[in-house]
Amino acid sequence: MATLDFGKVMEAVANLETIKPYLDGILVIDCHAHIGPHSRYFVPEDGIDHIIEAMDSIGVDMVGINALAALEGDFASGNDITAEAVRRYPDRVIGHCCINPNYPEDVEGETVRCFEQLGMRMLKFHSGWHGIPPEHPSYRPAVEYCAARRIPLITHLTDYVQGLPGYVSLAREYPDMPVIIAHATAPNAIDAIVENCAGVENMYFDTTGYPKWYASVERLVNGCGEDRVLFGSDIAWLNLAHEIGAVIFANVSDTAKEKVLGRNFQAILQEIDL
Amino acid sequence: MSVAWFDACVRIGRTRSRPHYEMPGTVENILAAMDRFHIAEALAYHACGDETHPAVGNRLLLEATADQPRLHACLTLLPPATEEFPPPAQHLPQLVQQGIRAIRISPQSHGYRLSAATCGGLLEQAQAMRMPVFMDMGKFGDWAAIDEVAGDFPQLPLVLAGFPYSATRHLYATMGRRPNLYVETHGYEIHNGFEHLIPRFGAERLLFGSGMPEFTPASPMTMLACARISAEDKHKIARGNLSRLLDGVQ
Numbered sequence: 001m002a003t004l005d006f007g008k009v010m011e012a013v014a015n016l017e018t019i020k021p022y023l024d025g026i027l028v029i030d031c032h033a034h035i036g037p038h039s040r041y042f043v044p045e046d047g048i049d050h051i052i053e054a055m056d057s058i059g060v061d062m063v064g065i066n067a068l069a070a071l072e073g074d075f076a077s078g079n080d081i082t083a084e085a086v087r088r089y090p091d092r093v094i095g096h097c098c099i100n101p102n103y104p105e106d107v108e109g110e111t112v113r114c115f116e117q118l119g120m121r122m123l124k125f126h127s128g129w130h131g132i133p134p135e136h137p138s139y140r141p142a143v144e145y146c147a148a149r150r151i152p153l154i155t156h157l158t159d160y161v162q163g164l165p166g167y168v169s170l171a172r173e174y175p176d177m178p179v180i181i182a183h184a185t186a187p188n189a190i191d192a193i194v195e196n197c198a199g200v201e202n203m204y205f206d207t208t209g210y211p212k213w214y215a216s217v218e219r220l221v222n223g224c225g226e227d228r229v230l231f232g233s234d235i236a237w238l239n240l241a242h243e244i245g246a247v248i249f250a251n252v253s254d255t256a257k258e259k260v261l262g263r264n265f266q267a268i269l270q271e272i273d274l
Numbered sequence: 275m276s277v278a279w280f281d282a283c284v285r286i287g288r289t290r291s292r293p294h295y296e297m298p299g300t301v302e303n304i305l306a307a308m309d310r311f312h313i314a315e316a317l318a319y320h321a322c323g324d325e326t327h328p329a330v331g332n333r334l335l336l337e338a339t340a341d342q343p344r345l346h347a348c349l350t351l352l353p354p355a356t357e358e359f360p361p362p363a364q365h366l367p368q369l370v371q372q373g374i375r376a377i378r379i380s381p382q383s384h385g386y387r388l389s390a391a392t393c394g395g396l397l398e399q400a401q402a403m404r405m406p407v408f409m410d411m412g413k414f415g416d417w418a419a420i421d422e423v424a425g426d427f428p429q430l431p432l433v434l435a436g437f438p439y440s441a442t443r444h445l446y447a448t449m450g451r452r453p454n455l456y457v458e459t460h461g462y463e464i465h466n467g468f469e470h471l472i473p474r475f476g477a478e479r480l481l482f483g484s485g486m487p488e489f490t491p492a493s494p495m496t497m498l499a500c501a502r503i504s505a506e507d508k509h510k511i512a513r514g515n516l517s518r519l520l521d522g523v524q
Contacts, residue, residue, distance in 0.1 A: 013499040014312035016277050016508040020500075042442040044470035054465065058500050210439060210463055212493040214297045214486065236465040238439070243463075245496025249311075 023059030027262035032232030066096035083118035101138035108141035128160030194223035206232035226256035278314035283483030323350030424452035460485035477507035
C-alpha cells in the first residue's frame with residue numbers, strides 16, 4: 001500500500017508544483033461535490049468535464065456528486081443532470097439522489113427512479129434549503145429505501161446546525177444507514193458534532209467547508225476518530241486543491257490521512273447492497 | 275527551485291472572541307507555522323488595531339515585529355478628519371522612514387463609510403507615495419464604495435484582503451473597471467478561480483495570503499501550487515506581486 005510522504009508533498013507545494021505525483025497509488029474519493037451552475041454565485045467552468053479535469057490534475061479518483069439544480073425545486077430534472085454525469089463517467093462519478101420533502105408525493109417514486117434507473121449510490125438531503133427537519137415523515141420513504149440497502153445519506157450543515165439532533169436521531173433509528181454530516185469542520189458545528197455524534201457509530205463527517213480554519217481537520221479526526229472522517233471538497237462550488245490541502249497537511253498520522261482521503265469512504269461504498 | 279513565499283495576510287494578537295480551535299496569534303506561533311509551511315516572510319497587522327484602536331494595535335504590532343525580520347508591519351490607519359494620527363502628508367513619509375511600506379484600513383470595524391469624503395486625505399497621500407492600502411473585507415459588501423474609491427484614486431494600489439468567494443460577480447465587474455484593484459487570495463476559494471480570472475485580468479493583481487492564525491496556509495498554498503497556470507504566474511502570486519508593490523513605495 002502506498003503511503004503519503006508528507007515531506008515530499010509539502011516540498012512540492014512549497015515549490016509551486018502540483019501534488020498529483022505524490023497521490024499516485026493513494027485512493028482519493030471526494031464524497032461531496034456539485035455540478036453547477038447556481039443562482040447566487042458565479043462558478044467558472046462548473047460542468048462535469050471540468051470537474052473531472054480538476055480531479056485528474058490533482059489525483060482524485062472518484063467523486064460523489066449532485067447537480068445544484070437537484071437541490072432546488074425541480075429536483076427530478078436536476079437528478080437527470082447528475083445521472084448524465086454518472087453515465088459519462090461511470091468509474092469516476094458516484095451520483096447523489098436528491099429528494100425534496102416539500103413534495104412528499106414524489107419522494108418515494110424519485111428515490112426508486114434514482115437508484116434503480118439512474119444509477120445513483122448516495123442519498124442527499126439539504127434540510128436547510130428545504131426548510132424541513134430531517135426527522136420529518138416526508139423523508140421517510142427515501143430513508144427506509146436507503147437504510148434497507150446500506151446506501152449512505154449525505155446531509156448539509158453549516159447554516160443548519162439546528163438540524164444536527166434530527167440527523168443523530170435518524171442515525172440511531174437506522175443504524176445500517178451511514179449518515180454523513182457535511183461541512184463538519186465548520187466552526188459553529190464542530191463542538192456539537194464531537195459531543196453528540198462521535199458516539200453514534202454509523203455517523204461520518206466530511207471535511208468540506210469555507211473557509212478552512214486552522215487545525216479544523218485535526219480537531220475532527222481527534223474528536224470523532226480517524227475511521228469516521230471523509231474527504232469532501234464541495235467542488236465546483238469550492239476549489240478542490242484548496243480543500244484537499246487542509247487534509248494532506250493536517251497534523252495527524254499518515255494512516256489517518258489515507259483513511260480520510262479515501263479508504264473510509266471506500267468501505268462505506270463496498271457495503272451498499274443495491 | 276525554492277520559492278520564498280510572501281504572505282500578505284497574517285494577524286498578530288488576540289481577538290475579543292477566540293474561535294476555540296484557532297491557533298493563538300503569538301509571534302512565536304506564527305513563525306513556527308511559517309517554518310512548517312515554508313513561508314519566508316509575511317505582512318502582519320494586529321488584532322487590536324481593529325478591536326481596540328489602531329493606535330494601540332499599531333504600537334503592539336511594532337513591538338511584536340521589532341526584532342523579526344520575517345514579519346513586516348502593516349499599520350492600521352483612520353480617516354484623517356478626527357486627527358487621531360498626524361496628518362497623512364507627514365505621517366506616511368514618517369512611516370516609510372521607519373520601514374513601513376503598507377497600510378491597512380478597516381471601515382467596517384471603525385464605523386465609517388469608505389469614500390473620498392472620509393478617507394480622501396489619507397488615500398491621496400498613499401496614492402502619491404504608491405503605498406499599497408489593504409482593506410479588510412470581512413463582511414464588507416459595499417462594492418459601490420470600492421469601485422468609487424478605486425476610481426477616485428487611480429494610482430493607489432488598493433488590496434482587498436479576505437475577499438469572500440461569494441462576491442465573484444462584484445469582483446469581476448470591479449476589476450474590469452479598476453486596474454489598481456488587487457486581491458489577497460486566502461478567501462478566494464473558487465473552482466478554477468485562477469485559471470478563469472488570470473486570462474481576463476492578469477496574475478499581477480493577485481497576492482497570496484494565508485489568513486493565519488484563523489485559517490490554514492495549507493489550503494491557499496495547495497490551490498496555487500496545483501493551479502493550471504504558468505509557473506511564472508504562480509511565482510508572481512506567491513511572492514512577486516507583493517514584493518513589487520512594497521518595493522514601489524516612493
